[in-house]
Amino acid sequence: MYDIVIIGAGIAGLTAAIYGCRANKKVLVLEGKVYGGQIINTFEIENWPGGYKISGVDLMKKIYGQATDLGAEVEFDEVLKIVDHGDYKEIVCEDEKYQAKTVILATGTDPRKLSEKQAKDAGKRAISYCATCDGALFKNKPVVVVGSGNTAKHEIKYLENIASKVYHIHHDDPIPEDAVAIFVAIGRIPGTDFVRDFVKLDSEGYVVAGEDCKTSRDGVFVAGDCRTKDTRQLVTAAADGAVAAEMAIKYLNK
Amino acid sequence: MIELIDFYADWCGPCQMMKPVLEDFEAKHPEVKVTKVNVDDEEELAERYNVSGIPCLVLLNDGKEVARNVGAISVKKLEKMIGV
Numbered sequence: 001m002y003d004i005v006i007i008g009a010g011i012a013g014l015t016a017a018i019y020g021c022r023a024n025k026k027v028l029v030l031e032g033k034v035y036g037g038q039i040i041n042t043f044e045i046e047n048w049p050g051g052y053k054i055s056g057v058d059l060m061k062k063i064y065g066q067a068t069d070l071g072a073e074v075e076f077d078e079v080l081k082i083v084d085h086g087d088y089k090e091i092v093c094e095d096e097k098y099q100a101k102t103v104i105l106a107t108g109t110d111p112r113k114l115s116e117k118q119a120k121d122a123g124k125r126a127i128s129y130c131a132t133c134d135g136a137l138f139k140n141k142p143v144v145v146v147g148s149g150n151t152a153k154h155e156i157k158y159l160e161n162i163a164s165k166v167y168h169i170h171h172d173d174p175i176p177e178d179a180v181a182i183f184v185a186i187g188r189i190p191g192t193d194f195v196r197d198f199v200k201l202d203s204e205g206y207v208v209a210g211e212d213c214k215t216s217r218d219g220v221f222v223a224g225d226c227r228t229k230d231t232r233q234l235v236t237a238a239a240d241g242a243v244a245a246e247m248a249i250k251y252l253n254k
Numbered sequence: 255m256i257e258l259i260d261f262y263a264d265w266c267g268p269c270q271m272m273k274p275v276l277e278d279f280e281a282k283h284p285e286v287k288v289t290k291v292n293v294d295d296e297e298e299l300a301e302r303y304n305v306s307g308i309p310c311l312v313l314l315n316d317g318k319e320v321a322r323n324v325g326a327i328s329v330k331k332l333e334k335m336i337g338v
Binding site: 031032033034035036040041042043055056057060069076077094095125127128132133134136137139180 | 263265266267268270271272275293294297301305306307308325326327328329330331
C-alpha cells in the first residue's frame with residue numbers, strides 16, 4: 001500500500017513525488033510511456049528560473065534523478081482505471097494493480113488528432129504533431145500545417161526554413177494533394193479519459209479543481225496541465241505538484 | 255533473425271529519452287539485434303524505410319518488416335510489440 005500514487009511523470013508528477021518523499025511518504029509514480037512529459041520536445045527553455053536555455057530533456061533527467069534519489073518508485077505501466085474502496089484507492093494498470101491512500105492525477109495533455117475527414121484525406125502520408133521533432137525529415141519537400149493558433153504559426157515559421165513549400169490550412173479544409181507530410185497544430189486535449197466517471201471534468205475534459213488541487217473525490221488530487229486553469233507553464237505545473245502533494249500529505253496525516 | 259532498427263536524431267528529445275529504454279531492452283534481450291540509425295547521417299536509409307516521425311522503431315524478421323512504432327514507449331510496450 002502506497003501513501004501517494006502519482007499518475008504521470010512530467011514536471012507536475014515528479015515535483016509532487018519530490019514533496020511526498022521529503023515528507024517521508026511512500027510514493028509511486030506511474031507512467032505509460034517515458035518520463036519527462038511534454039517539455040522533452042523543447043530544445044531550449046528560456047522561462048525556467050535558474051535554468052536559462054536548459055534543454056527539456058536535461059531538466060527532466062535532473063528532476064527524475066532528484067525524485068528517485070529521494071526515494072520515489074517509478075513503474076512504466078499504463079493506468080486503465082481507478083476504483084475507490086473508501087479508505088484506499090485501487091489503481092488498475094495494464095500489467096499490475098496498485099493500492100494507495102491518495103492519488104494525484106498529473107497526466108498533462110496530448111495533441112488533438114486530425115478530424116476523421118482530414119485523416120481520410122491524409123491517407124498514408126506522414127502525420128506529425130511536432131515540427132521541431134519531425135520537420136527535418138521533410139527537407140525540400142512540400143508540407144502542410146493544419147491549425148489557426150499560435151502553435152500553428154510557430155510551426156509554419158520553423159518549417160519554412162526546411163520544406164520546399166509550406167501550405168497553411170484550417171481544421172476543416174481539404175489537404176493539398178502534393179503535401180507529403182501533415183503537421184497538426186489544432187490544440188491539445190487533457191489525458192483524462194480514464195477518470196471521466198471518477199472525478200468531475202469540465203466540458204473539454206480538464207479535471208475540475210481550484211488552486212488547492214482538490215478534485216471532486218476525497219483523497220484524489222490533480223496537478224499540472226490537466227487541471228482547469230488559465231496558465232499552463234512549466235513553473236505552474238511544478239507549483240501544482242507541490243500543492244497537490246501538500247494537500248495529499250495533509251489528508252494522510254488527518 | 256529478429257532485428258530492431260532505432261531511427262533517431264541528436265536533436266530529438268523523445269529519442270534521447272528512449273536511450274535508457276533501449277539499453278535496458280538490449281541487456282534483457284541479447285537475442286534481438288538492435289541497430290541505431292541517425293536519420294541525419296543516413297537520409298537514404300530513413301527514406302527507404304519511409305520514416306516519417308522519430309523516434310521510430312522498426313522490427314525486422316529475417317529482413318522483412320513485421321512491426322513498427324513511432325514515438326517514445328516503455329520497455330514493457332516494446333517487449334509486447336516484439337513478443338518477447
